[in-house]
Amino acid sequence: MYSGMTKSALEWQIKIRKFVDNELIPWEVHAEKNSGNLPSDIEKKHSDIAIKLGLPGMGISKKEGGLELSMFEQMIIWEQLGRVTNALCWCFSEAQDWMEENFTPFQKENYLYPLLKGEKKECYAITEKGSGSDVNGSIKTTAELIDGNYIINGEKWYVTSANKADFFFLQAKLKNGKNKDQHALFIVDKHLEGIELIDTPEFTHTFSHHHCIYNFNDVKIPSNCIIGKEDDGMAYTHSWFRHERLGIAARCCGAAERLIFEATKFAKDREANGTKIKDFQLIQSMLADSVTELAATRVLLFEICKEHDNQTDVKILHAKCSMIKLYASEMANRVADRAVQIFGGRGYMRENVAERFFRELRADRIWEGTSEIQRIIIANSLYKRGLENLI
Ligand SMILES: Cc1cc2nc3c(=O)[nH]c(=O)nc-3n(C[C@H](O)[C@H](O)[C@H](O)COP(=O)(O)OP(=O)(O)OC[C@H]3O[C@@H](n4cnc5c(N)ncnc54)[C@H](O)[C@@H]3O)c2cc1C
Structure with missing residues (x-):
């Protein structure tokens, strides 16, 4: 028991502990022996429970459809979810407060609300072959603004959960305009032309979530898919x-x-x-x-x-x-x-x-x-x- 525990946080701790103990942990060994995968009905059951609990929007305001939990309460929840192996706790996508603060109405409608409802999943594409620790300096992926669209070119490494995702958060350097060479963050739908899965490397753990390598070759995205200001990526x-x-x-x-x-x-x-x-x-x-x-x-x-x-x-x-x-x-x-x-x-x-x-x-x-x-x-x-x- 942590001395700063609140009544609400304690209730969340008990609720999530029960979910982990009763629903997730019993499937760990099955996942380990099956490349991280669960039977589809079980996977759906886990996801349904998480969505019903409201976990995708734990930090999102109530007016946007979230639970509006404090960071303290959110981490009480994540601590319990951490008790399970094989990433079985990643049975939901989590929308975060910075998305709520910076998404346009179009982005909320098409990405934030679907994340909250479990209708869409996201992944993050920042790392590249030559750019890991040095995110700031060495990213090579570019975004060029041409006739109201951004054209994305580059290769992204280790994109966790990309095999399950519907869209990427993709970081790129601007190729032209007044913010040339600054970093921008984009929402990129995974089905767009020019996006190619290059490799699904094997890693030490046994997760059904892969860490894929993707190529973006002249991928055209509308300018309303940039998040916030151009140079705030x-x-x-x-x-x-x-x-x-x-x-x-x-x-x-x-x-x-x-x-x-x-x-x-x-x-x-x-x-x-x-x-x-x-x-x-x-x-x-x-x-x-x-x-x-x-x-x-x-x-x-x-x-x-x-x-x-x-x-x-x-x-x-x-x-x-x-x-x-x-x-x-x-x-x-x-x-x-x-x-x-x-x-x-x-x-x-x-x-x-x-x-x-x-x-x-x-x-x-x-x-x-x-x-x-x-x-x-x-x-x-x-x-x-x-x-x-x-x-
Ligand atoms: C399983 C997995 C999943 C991942 N998922 C994602 C994802 O979803 N999205 C994403 O964008 N990225 C993801 N990553 C990438 C991850 O964030 C990078 O691997 C990490 O930041 C390190 O970068 P690197 O691998 O290029 O190592 P490098 O940057 O090449 O570092 C190699 C070594 O040098 C050390 N080093 C580097 N710079 C310094 C320095 N200045 N001083 C001292 N030591 C230094 C590092 O600590 C490390 O020990 C994932 C990686 C893994 C392994």
């Missing part, structure tokens, strides 16, 4: 990063909680040399370190969520989202490593939750900015804004 991507970094941190806390729970249960039951392994002090040490690190991470996570809800200066918040993404992802990886160790040989079996999380959590130190990039953001913020603003 990077700002929207930063808003998305902040949200995702908090979400990753919350899911890492959920994963760590599940791992500690399962490893403790196993340690209480398992005997070696006629002794329950829970009584070995080296096992106790691994559990004690794990639970202590998780407790510390949760406090920091929910403090930062409250700062978000109290509208802390966005630049300070940006660094704090990096802090918690860095800390929580590294914590969860340590906890997963210890859990595998506690389970012994069983911890190396794919049907074991520790084995799956051990592989899955590794990406959390890479995507949405690597641990090194988070450290750079934090250090720069320390120099610019001072220690007193970061702690």
Whole structure:
């Protein structure tokens, strides 16, 4: 129990925990053995439950059809969803507050509301072959304004969920006009002419959501598909990063909680040399370190969520989202490593939750900015804004 818990957040925690325990976790091993896929009726059931709960619009205002939950409540939900492996919690698309703030009426009608109703799914195309950590500097994809349309050219890598999506959020550099070389963010329908799936690489985890490589060759999109102002693309991507970094941190806390729970249960039951392994002090040490690190991470996570809800200066918040993404992802990886160790040989079996999380959590130190990039953001913020603003 977190000391800042509200009644509403507690109700959400209980509700989502039940959804995860009763509906999602029972399908993990099936997903693991079937390339991440579930029977279509089960997949639909999960998605229907999530939509009925209102999860696609958890941060969207009530007037736009969302739940208008605080960031604190949203992360309470994502923490519970993080307890399940194989990305089975990605059974809904999440509309985010920056979309509500910046979409035009046309974009709300055609993309935001369908996301809320589960009628459309989105994916994010930012990374390229030569541009990962250095999003700002090295993106090569261009958008050229010709006769009222933007013409998109480029290749995007690792587009998560692109195999299930209806449209991309695509970041490109403007090729002409007064904002030449600035970054813009576009909505690009996936069925448009000139969009080609180049590859679906295999990754360490077993997810039905692929991380595809797409080519955009003279793709023509109407000018009403640009989000906000032409030169604000990077700002929207930063808003998305902040949200995702908090979400990753919350899911890492959920994963760590599940791992500690399962490893403790196993340690209480398992005997070696006629002794329950829970009584070995080296096992106790691994559990004690794990639970202590998780407790510390949760406090920091929910403090930062409250700062978000109290509208802390966005630049300070940006660094704090990096802090918690860095800390929580590294914590969860340590906890997963210890859990595998506690389970012994069983911890190396794919049907074991520790084995799956051990592989899955590794990406959390890479995507949405690597641990090194988070450290750079934090250090720069320390120099610019001072220690007193970061702690
Ligand atoms: C499974 C998966 C899903 C993904 N999904 C998406 C998605 O949906 N959309 C999307 O746009 N992208 C996505 N990505 C891309 C992801 O965000 C990038 O992989 C990540 O930002 C790192 O970029 P990179 O792979 O090009 O590594 P690089 O930038 O080439 O980095 C390589 C190494 O150098 C280090 N490094 C780089 N710069 C510095 C520096 N200045 N100082 C110190 N060290 C540095 C990095 O930390 C890393 O260790 C996904 C990636 C993966 C693995």
